Amino acid sequence: MNSVQQYFSNFFKGLASLLKGMWITLVEFFTKKVTEKYPENRATLKMFDRFRGELIMLHDENNEHHCVACGICEMNCPNDTIHIEFDMVTTEDEKKKKVLRRYMYDHGSCLYCQLCVRACPHHAIDFIPTYEHAVFTREKLIEQLNKPGSKLAGSDAKV
Amino acid sequence: MFDFKVVTDWIDELLRSWLPASLVNITECVLIGICLLVAYALFALALIYAERKVCAAFQCRLGPNRVGPFGTVQVVCDMIKMLIKEIIEIKHVDRYLFNLAPYIVIISSLLAFSCIPFAKGLEILDFNVGIFFLIAASSIGIVGILLAGWASNNKFSLIGAMRSGAQMISYELSIGLSILTIVVLSGSMQLSTIVESQADGWFIFKGHIPAFVAFVVYLIAGTAETNRGPFDLPEAESELTAGYHTEYSGMHFGFFYVAEFVNMFIVAAVATTLFWGGWMPLHIPGWESFNAIMDYIPSLIWFLAKSAVMVFIIMWFKWTFPRLRIDQLLRLEWKYLLPINLCNLLLMVVVVAFDLHF
Structure with missing residues (x-):
C-alpha cells in the first residue's frame, strides 16, 4: 500500500512542479527584454552608474x-x-x-x-x-x- | 469555406487538355513532389526562425534582429551558408551507410509530412489507414539515426544513437496508444475522415477527460519522439558533443537539423489533426453568427494557427525543463505514461461503448 501511495504522490508532486516551472518560464516570456539594440538607441542608451568608461x-x-x-x-x-x-x-x-x-x-x-x-x-x-x-x-x-x-x-x- | 479541390481539379483539367493521360500522372506526381519539397524547406526555415525567437524570449533576449526586418532573413542566410559548406570526408567511416543515413532521416520525415491534411481538399496522401501509415513512416527515421551513429566510427555518436533507439522504441508505444484512443473515438484511421468528423466539435471537447489525457500524453511522447529537449539526450551537448550527428558537416548535418525541426511540426500537426479539429473552424453549438464568422477564416490559417500553438508548447517544454537522465527517461515512459495510457484507452472504450461523449 505504501509504495502505491508513493507512486501516486510522486506523480502528482512531479506534475505540480513541472507546471510551476512552466508558469515561471511563461512569465519570463512576457517580461521586458534586456537586449539593447545598440547603434539605433545610442541617443537614449544609459550605462549603469558603476560602469567605468x-x-x-x-x-x-x-x-x-x-x-x-x-x-x-x-x-x-x-x-x-x-x-x-x-x-x-x-x-x-x-x-x-x-x-x-x-x-x-x-x-x-x-x-x-x-x-x-x-x-x-x-x-x-x-x-x-x-x-x-x-x-x-x-x-x-x-x-x-x-x-x-x-x-x-x-x-x-x-x- | 474555400475548398482547395477547386484549384487542384483546375490544374488537373488544364494538364489533361494539353497532355496524354499517362503523362498527366507523371507531371502531377512531379509537381506535387516539388510543392512538397518547397513547403518542407519553407516550414523548416520558419520553424528555425520561430525557435530562435521563442528561445530568446524565454531567456529574456530579443533573438535575431539584425538581418532583414526582425531578423527574418537570418535563417535564409544560415541556410545558404549550410548549402555552400564543405562535406568533410571522415577517415575510417562506413562511407556508404554514413552518406545514406541523413537521407533516410529526411525521407521518413518527408513521408510523414506528406500525410498531413493542411486544409480543406489539401491532402497529398490520404487513404484508409492514413494515421497508421504516418506512424510507420515516421518511425523509419530511427533507422537513419542508428545508422548515422553506427557508421560514424565515433563512440559518442554510437552512444547517442543507441540512446535514441531506446528512447524512440519506448515512446513509440505511448504515441501509438494515445493515437489509438482517438481512433477509438473517431472510428476511422483515415485522416480526412477524422477531420470531417470533428465538424460539430473538436475531439478534445467531444472526448472530454480521456481525450485530454491522451492529448497530454501524446504531446509528451511526441516531444520525446523528435529528440527535443528535455528529451534531447541522444545529442546531449554537454556529454556527447552532438550525439549521432557529431561527425556530419555541411548539408548532411543540415538534413538532420531540418528533419528535427520539421518532425516537431509533424508532431504538432498530428496533435492538431487528432485533438484540435485539424483545419476545422471553431464552432460553438447555438452561436450561429459566431460560427458563420469563424467559417470566413480560411481552413489553411486555422490549421497553421493551431499547429503554431502546439509548436509553441513543445518549444515551451524545451526551454523550461532540464534534460532527463536515460534511466529517468525510461522510467517516465514505462512506469508512468504507459500505464496511464492503457487505463485511458480503457476509459475511452467505456466512454464510446456507453455513448458518454458529446
Whole structure:
C-alpha cells in the first residue's frame, strides 16, 4: 500500500512542479527584454552608474580642480597609465609646493581597476560611464585630464 | 469555406487538355513532389526562425534582429551558408551507410509530412489507414539515426544513437496508444475522415477527460519522439558533443537539423489533426453568427494557427525543463505514461461503448 501511495504522490508532486516551472518560464516570456539594440538607441542608451568608461578630473564651475599633484594615483597605477607633470613653486612663506601642470592619462593602457580613484586623498579624479572610445591611432588615446587654464580649488596662487 | 479541390481539379483539367493521360500522372506526381519539397524547406526555415525567437524570449533576449526586418532573413542566410559548406570526408567511416543515413532521416520525415491534411481538399496522401501509415513512416527515421551513429566510427555518436533507439522504441508505444484512443473515438484511421468528423466539435471537447489525457500524453511522447529537449539526450551537448550527428558537416548535418525541426511540426500537426479539429473552424453549438464568422477564416490559417500553438508548447517544454537522465527517461515512459495510457484507452472504450461523449 505504501509504495502505491508513493507512486501516486510522486506523480502528482512531479506534475505540480513541472507546471510551476512552466508558469515561471511563461512569465519570463512576457517580461521586458534586456537586449539593447545598440547603434539605433545610442541617443537614449544609459550605462549603469558603476560602469567605468573613462577617467576624468572633476572640475567645478569656476574651472577649478582638487588635484594637488601628490602623485599617489601615479604610484598606485599598475600599468603606468597616469603621468603627472608638475611645477615646483615657492610660496610666500618659503615653502616648496607642487602645482599641477599636465595630468596625462593613457586610455589605451588603463585597466579600469579604480585604484587611482580610491587612492586619491582629495577625490580629484573619478570614472564616468561613457563608452564609444574607439579611435584610429594610439596617440589619440592619450588625454590631458586637467582642463586648460584650470587651477587648484581654494588656492590664489597664480601659475 | 474555400475548398482547395477547386484549384487542384483546375490544374488537373488544364494538364489533361494539353497532355496524354499517362503523362498527366507523371507531371502531377512531379509537381506535387516539388510543392512538397518547397513547403518542407519553407516550414523548416520558419520553424528555425520561430525557435530562435521563442528561445530568446524565454531567456529574456530579443533573438535575431539584425538581418532583414526582425531578423527574418537570418535563417535564409544560415541556410545558404549550410548549402555552400564543405562535406568533410571522415577517415575510417562506413562511407556508404554514413552518406545514406541523413537521407533516410529526411525521407521518413518527408513521408510523414506528406500525410498531413493542411486544409480543406489539401491532402497529398490520404487513404484508409492514413494515421497508421504516418506512424510507420515516421518511425523509419530511427533507422537513419542508428545508422548515422553506427557508421560514424565515433563512440559518442554510437552512444547517442543507441540512446535514441531506446528512447524512440519506448515512446513509440505511448504515441501509438494515445493515437489509438482517438481512433477509438473517431472510428476511422483515415485522416480526412477524422477531420470531417470533428465538424460539430473538436475531439478534445467531444472526448472530454480521456481525450485530454491522451492529448497530454501524446504531446509528451511526441516531444520525446523528435529528440527535443528535455528529451534531447541522444545529442546531449554537454556529454556527447552532438550525439549521432557529431561527425556530419555541411548539408548532411543540415538534413538532420531540418528533419528535427520539421518532425516537431509533424508532431504538432498530428496533435492538431487528432485533438484540435485539424483545419476545422471553431464552432460553438447555438452561436450561429459566431460560427458563420469563424467559417470566413480560411481552413489553411486555422490549421497553421493551431499547429503554431502546439509548436509553441513543445518549444515551451524545451526551454523550461532540464534534460532527463536515460534511466529517468525510461522510467517516465514505462512506469508512468504507459500505464496511464492503457487505463485511458480503457476509459475511452467505456466512454464510446456507453455513448458518454458529446
